[in-house]
Amino acid sequence: MRAKGIPRARPGAGARAGDGFLAGAMMVARPPVELALTAALRRAARVRPEVFDRLGRFRDAAFLIAPSDLPVAFRLTPRAAGGRVTVVRRGDPEPCAARISGPLVELLGLFDGSLDADAAFFGRRIDVDGDTGAVVALHNALEAADMSLAELLGLPRFGRRLADLGLDAMLRAARRARPAEG
Amino acid sequence: MGSIELVCPAGSPAMLRAAVEAGADSVYCGLRDETNARNFPGLNFSPAELTEATAWAHGRRAKVLVAINTFARAGETDAWMASVDAAVAAGADAIIAADLAVLAYAHEAHSSLRLHLSVQAAANSADAIAFYAEAYGVRRVVLPRVLSAPEIAALIRETSVEIEAFVFGGLCVMAEGRCALSSYATGRSPNLSGVCSPPEAVTFDRSNGQLTPRLAGLAIDRLGDGEPAGYPTLCKGRFEADGAPGYLFEDPVSLNAMGLLKALATAGVRAVKIEGRQRGKAYVARVAAAFRSAIDALDRGEDTLPYERLLSDLAEGGRETAGAYRKTWR
Amino acid sequence: MTAPLDLVLGPLLFNWSPERIADFYGRIADETPVDRVYLGEVVCGKRAPLLEAALAAAADRLEAGGKTVVWSAPALPATPRERNGARALVAAGGLVELNDLSGLAHLPAGAPFVAGPLLNIYNEAAARELTRRGCVRLCANVELSLAAVAAIARGCPGLEVEVFAYGRLPLALSGRCYHARQHDLHKDNCRFVCNRDPDGLAVRTLEGEPFLAINGVQTLSHGVQLADIPPADLKAAGVGALRLTPHTGDMVAIIAAFRRFADGALDREGLRRAVEAAGPPGPLVNGYLVGKAGLAPVGA
Numbered sequence: 001m002r003a004k005g006i007p008r009a010r011p012g013a014g015a016r017a018g019d020g021f022l023a024g025a026m027m028v029a030r031p032p033v034e035l036a037l038t039a040a041l042r043r044a045a046r047v048r049p050e051v052f053d054r055l056g057r058f059r060d061a062a063f064l065i066a067p068s069d070l071p072v073a074f075r076l077t078p079r080a081a082g083g084r085v086t087v088v089r090r091g092d093p094e095p096c097a098a099r100i101s102g103p104l105v106e107l108l109g110l111f112d113g114s115l116d117a118d119a120a121f122f123g124r125r126i127d128v129d130g131d132t133g134a135v136v137a138l139h140n141a142l143e144a145a146d147m148s149l150a151e152l153l154g155l156p157r158f159g160r161r162l163a164d165l166g167l168d169a170m171l172r173a174a175r176r177a178r179p180a181e182g
Numbered sequence: 183m184g185s186i187e188l189v190c191p192a193g194s195p196a197m198l199r200a201a202v203e204a205g206a207d208s209v210y211c212g213l214r215d216e217t218n219a220r221n222f223p224g225l226n227f228s229p230a231e232l233t234e235a236t237a238w239a240h241g242r243r244a245k246v247l248v249a250i251n252t253f254a255r256a257g258e259t260d261a262w263m264a265s266v267d268a269a270v271a272a273g274a275d276a277i278i279a280a281d282l283a284v285l286a287y288a289h290e291a292h293s294s295l296r297l298h299l300s301v302q303a304a305a306n307s308a309d310a311i312a313f314y315a316e317a318y319g320v321r322r323v324v325l326p327r328v329l330s331a332p333e334i335a336a337l338i339r340e341t342s343v344e345i346e347a348f349v350f351g352g353l354c355v356m357a358e359g360r361c362a363l364s365s366y367a368t369g370r371s372p373n374l375s376g377v378c379s380p381p382e383a384v385t386f387d388r389s390n391g392q393l394t395p396r397l398a399g400l401a402i403d404r405l406g407d408g409e410p411a412g413y414p415t416l417c418k419g420r421f422e423a424d425g426a427p428g429y430l431f432e433d434p435v436s437l438n439a440m441g442l443l444k445a446l447a448t449a450g451v452r453a454v455k456i457e458g459r460q461r462g463k464a465y466v467a468r469v470a471a472a473f474r475s476a477i478d479a480l481d482r483g484e485d486t487l488p489y490e491r492l493l494s495d496l497a498e499g500g501r502e503t504a505g506a507y508r509k510t511w512r
Numbered sequence: 513m514t515a516p517l518d519l520v521l522g523p524l525l526f527n528w529s530p531e532r533i534a535d536f537y538g539r540i541a542d543e544t545p546v547d548r549v550y551l552g553e554v555v556c557g558k559r560a561p562l563l564e565a566a567l568a569a570a571a572d573r574l575e576a577g578g579k580t581v582v583w584s585a586p587a588l589p590a591t592p593r594e595r596n597g598a599r600a601l602v603a604a605g606g607l608v609e610l611n612d613l614s615g616l617a618h619l620p621a622g623a624p625f626v627a628g629p630l631l632n633i634y635n636e637a638a639a640r641e642l643t644r645r646g647c648v649r650l651c652a653n654v655e656l657s658l659a660a661v662a663a664i665a666r667g668c669p670g671l672e673v674e675v676f677a678y679g680r681l682p683l684a685l686s687g688r689c690y691h692a693r694q695h696d697l698h699k700d701n702c703r704f705v706c707n708r709d710p711d712g713l714a715v716r717t718l719e720g721e722p723f724l725a726i727n728g729v730q731t732l733s734h735g736v737q738l739a740d741i742p743p744a745d746l747k748a749a750g751v752g753a754l755r756l757t758p759h760t761g762d763m764v765a766i767i768a769a770f771r772r773f774a775d776g777a778l779d780r781e782g783l784r785r786a787v788e789a790a791g792p793p794g795p796l797v798n799g800y801l802v803g804k805a806g807l808a809p810v811g812a
Binding site for chain 3: 287303305313314316329333356359366367373398401403431
């Protein structure tokens with residue numbers, strides 16, 4: 001059996017000029033974001049416990065959701081009532097069960113059910129590292145709950161505002177136009 | 183010739199609703215345990231969910247077929263019999279089974295329950311079908327994906343049992359239920375544990391711009407930047423024989439036999455089946471809608487051609503094949 | 513519990529020449545303590561006509577040598593020719609080994625038969641379905657652990673049980689011929705290229721690790737199963753016979769080593785050393801029997 005957990009990010013992976021500054025700014029702004037996301041996650045655990053049941057043995061796993069176009073990543077530990085979301089730097093050395101990375105638009109589509117996860121993977125638009133079983137469980141649990149990651153994290157208003165501005169349609173168009181990428 | 187029945191996958195109640203709303207005549211699903219052949223983490227139905235979803239489907243005049251299609255573990259067969267009882271209690275229209283133990287129990291304990299023979303039983307001839315029909319009253323057989331369309335037509339002429347054929351989705355290269363490649367590498371397989379290439383054994387290595395999918399540590403492919411990936415199953419892996427690397431068993435492609443719908447219907451195939459309980463709502467909604475349109479067109483005497491390219495982007499490796507239905511595949 | 517374990521030779525899975533077949537079974541008949549020999553083309557219906565005469569002659573040699581011969585039926589009969597062959601074999605009378613349940617459609621009610629390892633019998637209830645139809649002996653499916661075999665044997669008193677004890681593991685069957693595909697040939701015009709690989713064609717990972725072997729429509733393991741389970745444990749699990757599969761290498765020596773092992777005259781280490789010296793086509797594995805991945809090496 002291979003060791004679980006993810007090696008730290010490779011040097012220079014995804015680094016771009018200006019990332020350092022942006023990452024610094026985002027890290028400074030993180031406490032209120034983390035509080036809000038964690039509170040939303042725990043609220044979801046109370047309202048929709050079946051989502052967490054479906055995760056089975058991966059309830060306590062740590063998931064790193066890493067948009068490749070952001071200098072930070074989100075670290076999610078479902079664990080029902082004791083769940084937590086933290087904002088970390090891309091190269092965060094803490095071990096996690098699995099890391100899901102890809103462009104933000106792909107990740108949003110993946111978790112709101114509008115994008116077929118396997119198709120995204122076959123097309124190499126998203127990458128999965130670590131325990132693939134954990135990622136499969138998270139995806140299936142959200143799928144089955146008719147719940148998006150945005151909802152799990154209490155962000156429906158954010159989505160609605162995008163829709164109001166017509167940005168939602170733009171995101172979808174951008175996703176369709178995107179060629180397969182690594 | 184009546185309309186061909188469209189049978190779609192449901193990995194969750196939400197996916198079941200999506201399939202029916204998109205035009206499925208029947209959905210197939212499994213309980214959340216080792217008794218069904220898509221035993222992936224987070225997938226499938228609790229008995230309560232199954233009961234509720236079945237009632238919902240019946241309200242929409244859709245049928246629910248419950249897959250109890252793995253082979254019961256020696257010394258622990260009770261769990262499989264309990265799944266049969268749970269399916270009956272939930273009001274399922276049929277169960278889909280492969281194990282003689284499950285078929286025998288269902289036939290004896292629930293004599294009015296409709297039995298479908300799972301593809302995992304790999305009944306590929308009228309002789310095999312005759313045995314299952316005579317011994318267990320099997321009413322429908324899901325054919326293994328090893329027969330060509332003319333062979334299916336010939337087979338149907340020899341049997342009175344209903345025939346269901348896969349038309350879309352992941353393609354088993356081996357005769358279903360007769361493959362132990364996964365357990366040889368990982369210890370778990372469809373027959374032993376309801377999973378092929380179990381996700382916990384899958385890892386992806388990235389180095390030098392290449393992606394190496396591994397199963398239990400064994401390199402099963404190597405992909406350049408942006409090169410399409412397949413499911414990390416051994417039969418779609420790239421290996422080397424006689425010094426030449428290649429996809430020895432099958433390219434990473436998936437089945438799309440929409441172009442053969444008419445031939446299959448003419449041959450007397452009663453139902454067509456979509457693979458992919460693990461693939462979610464977005465997938466099933468699109469595939470069910472496309473096949474619904476194609477079948478409706480067929481019923482009106484029209485061509486299915488306008489619908490054939492609708493689903494290419496869902497395919498594994500971005501490519502599709504008509505598989506064994508065209509004899510050149512062999 | 514004191515009856516000795518039988519040694520049986522499973523059907524030849526590979527496309528050997530008639531000369532090689534004659535030599536091989538001649539030596540088995542004259543020089544080995546094997547009790548039963550299964551004969552018949554299990555893998556590919558196209559090969560059957562080529563081998564028929566050689567196998568019939570081998571049967572005569574073996575019976576003259578005091579061996580019991582059991583005919584093995586094909587694993588995935590699909591074409592009319594394959595189905596007719598299977599039907600004729602079952603109808604001919606005498607004990608047959610079924611490797612596909614379609615054979616039960618032809619077997620006279622209650623006629624005795626052997627259930628081969630390619631059938632999907634994974635539990636005692638399924639095995640009972642076969643015993644009530646005449647099954648007298650079962651070679652356990654290769655995926656089963658010895659614990660699972662024991663549960664089946666316990667649940668089916670009177671059923672003789674064999675385990676797959678030596679040879680590349682038969683892992684999968686397909687409608688597609690991989691030998692033909694490898695040589696850019698169509699299955700219908702395959703030129704019998706599988707005859708070049710008497711133990712199957714080695715399949716390696718892209719990192720050069722030997723992993724599988726292809727044999728026409730069949731896929732086998734690269735590793736060679738060695739059931740080096742102490743005979744007392746085998747007997748306690750209800751196992752009555754060890755099944756060895758024909759391969760190149762010194763099968764006479766391998767059979768002799770297994771006989772001594774089954775009789776307690778050779779320990780596990782001795783069995784491994786003797787088999788390794790006889791030229792098995794791959795490293796020795798036994799993972800399935802101990803409930804692990806099939807490729808787990810012996811002694812791990």
